[in-house]
Amino acid sequence: MRRTILIIRNDIKRRLQAPMATILFLVIPLAMTALIGAIFDPGAGGETKLPPIKLLLVDQDKGLASKFLIGAFDQKEVKDMFQVTLVDETAGEKLMKKGKASAMLVIPEHFSDDLADQKPTALEVVKNPSEEFLPGVAEEFAATMAVGLSAVSQVFADELKVIKSASKLELKDISIAQMTPFLEMARVKIIALQSYLSPLLLQLKTSTLAKPGETAKPQGFNIFSYIMPGMLIMFLLFIVEAFMREIQNERADGKIRRMMFSPLSTRELITARLFSGWLMGVLVCSLAMGVGALLFRIDWGNIPLMFVLVVVSCFWCAAFFGMLNAFFKNKNQAGAFASPIILVFAAFGGSMLPLEQIPQGMRWLAQFTVNNWFIMGCREIVEGGVPYLSFIVLSVSGLVFAGVAMVALQRRLSA
């Protein structure tokens, strides 16, 4: 036991004496969290907002309907969503060719007349081919406006016809007496409309459901607490892997053979190595989480529970890489395969992008990664739960890996 503790102490001391690599792998998740968080920080509202959509508007109609449509962009919510520039078609086409806007909405000639005559017509949306999202939003907005305009033009069909003919007359040719029946008809319709629109006959309320056992996003959601666990576990794997690879380095330079001349047993040496990797992971992870709490104001929830999760996850990492190093023939092989394994874990386990964004067909792979269980565990603790499943999966599989590592490494080191 004393010899094991001595080796652990020595291992940790050696790492701390040359800490640059460890510090770097500690800085990377913090830097990545800061960058991604800053870009997608939802701010006070709690909901990530898209930047204003640059929309070019070409009005070839210049009639009542196009004015109504253009006026819709002055509504507060729409104004926040779109950055509208009125242009003529030639200038608009040039700007679209340069990719200077997300979309261009063209209101065709005779648009108002066609609506007044109840003739089918079409709005044209020119989409920026280099953009994936925003042109689609502009298209759907135009489609919703199209439904609204269809409805309004049909409800006020008679009135629109009158307005159309009146617009072609001189003011002196229009008499109030002639207009009165239409104004009265419009008044009746507006009153009827009120019963449907005030309050709105149909409204929509949305709610996001979590999976059984999970809770929905809490108020005051901190995006950094959402990103950091994924980044942290990815680079924690790198740190622990580098630590466990020392077994290969020491085998290669004959250090282990020399150590075996002492009264030290292989069992003690392997136990010490696994414990040092584990301890190093816990140290680094706790430190990173502390910095995360200070820098990004992340509330990690129940601290003792979070610490247990860190301990279990780091044990898993040390046991897993201990086992892998038992099967790798030399340090080159370990170097060649360890990083790809970590990156595959990160890609499928939710470190590189949220699990819910991974295509459904690939999502099942996540349950085979430590990243998934660590991220899920963190989320559950932050949301006030206890991640029993993460604890069980990580500790049971960690113990199995540690057992295999003990047996296989003993064979490898005695060979």
Added chain:
Amino acid sequence: MKKIWHIGFLDLKLTVKDKAFFFWMLAFPMVFILIFGNLFQGSKTDTKASLTVLNQDQGKWGAYFIDKLKAPGIELTVEAAEPKEYFRMLVLPVDFSAKIEKRAAQTLELKKNSDANMQAGAMAETKIAQAMVKLIAELVLYGNRDMNAFFAARSPYRDLVRVKTRLPQGTITKVPSGFDHVIPGILVQFVMMMVLIYGGISVMEDRKRRVLARILYSSASFAELFGGKFLGRVLMGLLQSAILIVAGKLFFHLNLGNIWLVGLNILVFTLAMACLSIFVGSVLRKEELIVGVSVLTANMFAALGGCWWPAEIVPPAFRTIGMVSPAYWAMDVFHKVIFFGKGFEAVWPNFLVLLAFTAVFMILALRFFKINE
């Protein structure tokens, strides 16, 4: 020149012989392409914005409203009882018809699964809003007449205004796929990662093992040695790009536009990365450090340069900051060539910027390139 070629080609050969070569150069980028290429298209069952409608209504209006929801891009499923699994579910309550007939206001509930695709969700919500507007319009048009006679009368509502979409004239004619957007970004990121990691580590190891010093004992000059190392890293980047382009063409029908301009873009970008990798390998002495610095640099450049997510969703301030990343300029060329069909006259300023990056990295690499520890 022959010696430069020999040194460079040998570096490339050693890279190809590496055990993890296949993984780094092909398998891992392909995983990225698959994940990110499908990312915004939704899963197999969520591709067309699937919407489950729980119709608890006891009258006719529920079914009528569901009919209004049918639209291109929406995959509708109607259920009488709440299903165990769904992406998003619209609940039509028991008194849906009764309230409509009374012309009483009501709020419908849309339950969304937290795992559901966000874009498909936004599409479904828009279609629901459109169906609601249509139904209200029909009711307004119908006026104060007897509601029981509504279904006997033909619905007077028509879609008078439609929406046509097209791409700007003189650009591409086919709507780009998700892979057309994703593959250039992944190509740029992996060229950075591979050249920086492999190139940096091999410079460091060659110095440590005195391979560089031994080469200088031959008839090769310092300039030839440096040139060879530089060429080796350029070849690595070009090989990585070629593999991804061929895989993209074969498996994802990648459209690259003018292949010569794209090739020139990759070459100019790789020149900058080759110099940076020599600089990294010269100033750092440990493999772990080189990997760490390379991963950090490549990821930061990739994120700022628009390789990870569509640039249009990034706040304008970050788009401006992104200009410090060589990846930004290379991605901009890809966009101009692939999506707008632009020629050399539109992209030469980008090449100049990338060459300026190359010059700066080259000066640093030459200043710090060491033969011995």
